[in-house]
Amino acid sequence: MIKIIVGTNRPNSISKLIASRYQEILREKGAESEILELERLPADFIKTALYENNGRNEEYNAFHSRVKEGKKFVFIVPEYNGSFPGILKSFIDGMTYPNTFRNKKCALVGISSGIGGGGIALSHLTDIFHYLGMHVLALKPKLAKIEQNMSDNLLTNRLYLDLLHTQADMLLEF
Ligand SMILES: Cc1cc2nc3c(=O)[nH]c(=O)nc-3n(C[C@H](O)[C@H](O)[C@H](O)COP(=O)(O)O)c2cc1C
16 A cells, blocks of 8 residues: 655645645555545644654654555645645654664655745655655655646646556556
């Protein structure tokens, strides 16, 4: 089961829409996946699940277990202030260190309103995942000017869709 992680907890995010589209693409290829939304994390997890409180927040632990059981991941990463959202790093800091992602595999998708497509954010995240021993697929689609390439909450840009299909094929082989 591939885990698709929505890299923001912003309500009604575009990232969630892209995650749903990615799930459809994987299903078309015969692969089942589960979407995990950081929005579902307990609102107080930064105070009740990190550092000396690691493992003490049952709701966080339940979410953590669903991530931990994964072997392959897709991270949908919106560009916030030139990098990835702080909530994603806080979530990673709450994971059991160092083994949650060791020897596992992931694919990264960047999105932005501007021209960057989350490129720098994906580089920052790649460094972190490599440090944690996770293998990151080389192909990282950067979906820039995302609002102009969506219509009725659907991704309409043919090239972007082709990139997601190609990445999904590679992830299944990875
Ligand atoms: C806090 C915040 C910071 C943002 N910073 C940037 C940015 O630095 N560059 C950019 O192109 N878009 C920026 N955006 C726009 C998001 O990248 C854009 O809305 C995104 O593609 C979809 O994010 P969503 O999943 O939260 O909807 C920012 C949005 C928010 C909420």
